[in-house]
Amino acid sequence: xxxxxxxxxxxxxxTHALRGVSVVIDRNEFVYLVGPSGxxxxxxxxxxxxxxxxxxxxxxxxxxxxxKLKPRKIxxxxxxxxxxxxxxxxxxxxxxxxxxxxxxxxxxxxxRIIKKRTMEVLELVGLRNKHNSLPAQLSGGEQQRVxxxxxxxxxxxxxxxxxxxxxxxPETSWGIMNLxxxxxxxxxxxxxxxxxxxxxxxxxxxxxxxxxGLIARDEARGEYGYEI
Amino acid sequence: xxxxxxxxxxxxxxxxxxxxxxxxxxxxxxxxISLFILGVFLLMALxxxxxxxxxxxxxxxxxxxxxxxxxxxxxxxxxxxGNIPEVSKVEFVPKSEGIExxxxxxxxxxAELLDGFNESNNPLPDSFTVEVFEPQKIAFAAxxxxxxxxxxQSVPITDINYGKGTVETIFKVTDAIRNIGIVIVLGLAVxxxxxxxxxxxxxxxxxxxxxxIMKLVGATxxxxxxxxxxxxxxIGIIGSVLTVILLFVGYYQLIEVxxxxxxxxxxxxxxxxxxxxxxxxxxIVLGTLIGVWxxxxxxxxxxxx
Numbered sequence: 001x002x003x004x005x006x007x008x009x010x011x012x013x014x015t016h017a018l019r020g021v022s023v024v025i026d027r028n029e030f031v032y033l034v035g036p037s038g039x040x041x042x043x044x045x046x047x048x049x050x051x052x053x054x055x056x057x058x059x060x061x062x063x064x065x066x067x068k069l070k071p072r073k074i075x076x077x078x079x080x081x082x083x084x085x086x087x088x089x090x091x092x093x094x095x096x097x098x099x100x101x102x103x104x105x106x107x108x109x110x111x112r113i114i115k116k117r118t119m120e121v122l123e124l125v126g127l128r129n130k131h132n133s134l135p136a137q138l139s140g141g142e143q144q145r146v147x148x149x150x151x152x153x154x155x156x157x158x159x160x161x162x163x164x165x166x167x168x169x170p171e172t173s174w175g176i177m178n179l180x181x182x183x184x185x186x187x188x189x190x191x192x193x194x195x196x197x198x199x200x201x202x203x204x205x206x207x208x209x210x211x212x213g214l215i216a217r218d219e220a221r222g223e224y225g226y227e228i
Numbered sequence: 229x230x231x232x233x234x235x236x237x238x239x240x241x242x243x244x245x246x247x248x249x250x251x252x253x254x255x256x257x258x259x260x261i262s263l264f265i266l267g268v269f270l271l272m273a274l275x276x277x278x279x280x281x282x283x284x285x286x287x288x289x290x291x292x293x294x295x296x297x298x299x300x301x302x303x304x305x306x307x308x309x310g311n312i313p314e315v316s317k318v319e320f321v322p323k324s325e326g327i328e329x330x331x332x333x334x335x336x337x338x339a340e341l342l343d344g345f346n347e348s349n350n351p352l353p354d355s356f357t358v359e360v361f362e363p364q365k366i367a368f369a370a371x372x373x374x375x376x377x378x379x380x381q382s383v384p385i386t387d388i389n390y391g392k393g394t395v396e397t398i399f400k401v402t403d404a405i406r407n408i409g410i411v412i413v414l415g416l417a418v419x420x421x422x423x424x425x426x427x428x429x430x431x432x433x434x435x436x437x438x439x440x441i442m443k444l445v446g447a448t449x450x451x452x453x454x455x456x457x458x459x460x461x462x463i464g465i466i467g468s469v470l471t472v473i474l475l476f477v478g479y480y481q482l483i484e485v486x487x488x489x490x491x492x493x494x495x496x497x498x499x500x501x502x503x504x505x506x507x508x509x510x511x512i513v514l515g516t517l518i519g520v521w522x523x524x525x526x527x528x529x530x531x532x533x
Contacts, residue, residue: 049444075443075446075448075449075451078443078444078445078446079445083444089437089440089444090441091438091441093247102442102445103446106442106445106446106448106451108230108232111232150445
């Protein structure tokens with residue numbers, strides 16, 4: 001599903017974010033990406049959804065050779081990858097429904113199907129009754145649910161989540177994790193960067209630890225492993 | 229592009245204007261204000277041009293003949309003057325007509341001064357009124373007419389009058405007004421573009437997040453561009469149409485108010501009918517182009533997310 005071969009990423013200012021990373025993530029896996037801030041987690045994720053290009057090495061996601069992709073093709077690859085952020089990144093002037101439907105309008109889905117599918121995912125994330133609310137009228141947890149709904153509405157093969165619980169209280173965080181687990185259970189590969197020790201140590205999954213641009217650990221059913 | 233997608237782009241473009249209420253208002257205002265000033269100057273330029281044309285067309289040469297010149301001589305001179313290439317029209321004004329013209333130009337109060345003169349003791353000479361194709365060449369034509377005297381021993385022409393000096397000054401003034409008008413209109417167009425590009429820079433900042441999110445969910449560049457494109461065009465059209473309406477309402481008032489005074493000065497303003505196309509079409513086209521250009525510019529910078 002996701003394959004990185006000897007990936008190097010050096011930014012224009014000379015920072016070596018990744019220094020020879022090779023990883024294979026299979027279909028339907030749930031992977032935690034852990035490590036200190038600035039270790040290269042975000043770069044790792046950005047490479048997957050093609051926000052960044054590797055300086056050296058090969059990445060393939062869902063059969064596409066991401067590194068060599070023509071700019072014109074990028075949108076079509078992104079449609080197969082759902083992205084979730086710590087800060088939700090919803091369009092502030094659109095309602096919950098519109099934010100989610102937007103991701104379907106982009107792929108030119110018929111309106112009838114957009115309506116049906118959008119209500120479906122709103123139901124899944126438990127916000128059917130709040131579909132008309134603007135992001136500002138929703139709590140942080142609810143906004144993140146809208147963001148997740150938007151990420152899954154087009155049935156992507158992969159979901160990339162960059163600290164999805166970073167801004168949420170523990171209880172709300174668990175709600176989000178249950179949702180992600182449910183989505184993973186339905187067949188979507190999930191790569192999630194996190195600093196949440198409790199979640200990693202309780203909801204045991206594969207753990208990849210990145211330090212100084214290198215993979216320090218890669219364990220199935222691993223632990224968080226850092227003292228805060 | 230699917231029709232439903234295109235309909236969506238139009239819908240989005242319209243909604244964007246409503247959603248970004250204040251920003252749209254600012255853009256529409258800045259387009260509107262710039263175009264309004266431009267429109268005012270366009271109307272002024274039109275009127276000055278018409279005034280200049282009027283003045284220029286009134287320019288003519290009076291050729292006075294020696295008293296007692298025979299009819300045959302007069303006919304011959306008329307043909308000779310008519311043969312000068314610069315001359316467009318020669319008209320013979322017999323002295324009887326000349327006195328009527330004089331009476332008219334003096335007005336009622338002075339007319340009785342002329343009452344003593346009749347057909348037999350009319351002191352005025354016969355004359356020609358000569359008009360030229362290009363008013364600027366009037367002095368040149370006058371010289372040529374004067375030269376006719378040299379080839380004629382009877383020296384029939386006593387005086388040639390074309391408002392020497394006055395005419396040249398009028399041409400200098402009208403030319404200057406036209407040139408200044410062009411410079412001012414160009415300057416305003418540049419100012420309008422500057423004003424609008426500033427507004428757009430602010431819009432860019434407001435939009436970069438939005439564009440980033442669109443790209444993230446897999447929107448193609450064209451898909452992102454279209455609603456902005458339509459939004460820009462609509463802002464330009466709304467701004468310029470409102471401006472044109474305002475401009476002509478104001479101009480109508482001006483005509484109503486000043487008609488009487490200007491009429492006394494033998495000068496009339498360009499009518500709304502005459503000005504409507506010349507002013508509104510360029511303003512609306514320019515407004516739309518500026519709006520579209522602005523939105524394309526603002527989106528292009530952030531499409532590389």
